[in-house]
Amino acid sequence: MELTKRKCKPCEGGVPKLNTAEIQEYQQGLKEPWEVADEMKIFKAFKFKDYPEVIGFVNKVADLAEEEGHHPVMHVFFSVVHVELWTHAILGLSENDFILAAKIDELY
Numbered sequence: 001m002e003l004t005k006r007k008c009k010p011c012e013g014g015v016p017k018l019n020t021a022e023i024q025e026y027q028q029g030l031k032e033p034w035e036v037a038d039e040m041k042i043f044k045a046f047k048f049k050d051y052p053e054v055i056g057f058v059n060k061v062a063d064l065a066e067e068e069g070h071h072p073v074m075h076v077f078f079s080v081v082h083v084e085l086w087t088h089a090i091l092g093l094s095e096n097d098f099i100l101a102a103k104i105d106e107l108y
Contacts, residue, residue, distance in 0.1 A: 041084050
């Protein structure tokens, strides 16, 4: 499963969210698994040496999110960025979340 070669597809709802087995399968396509919360979202902490590196990473993720049309929630701290992904339209996880997670990992 080469998630980084896929493109996020617009989701307006009406599709089922991923189940436990599907989530586990998609996690296998990531370099390092993201943590799963209540089968609803995935999240990961990215650590940096200082605030300018944090902001540089946030800007790269923002550009990627715009390109993919799928936007994470980011919590910014002095040397850490927490990134959360889920598909709001279905209130759960979709393939898009794992595609974007894999591409964010490449930025790190």
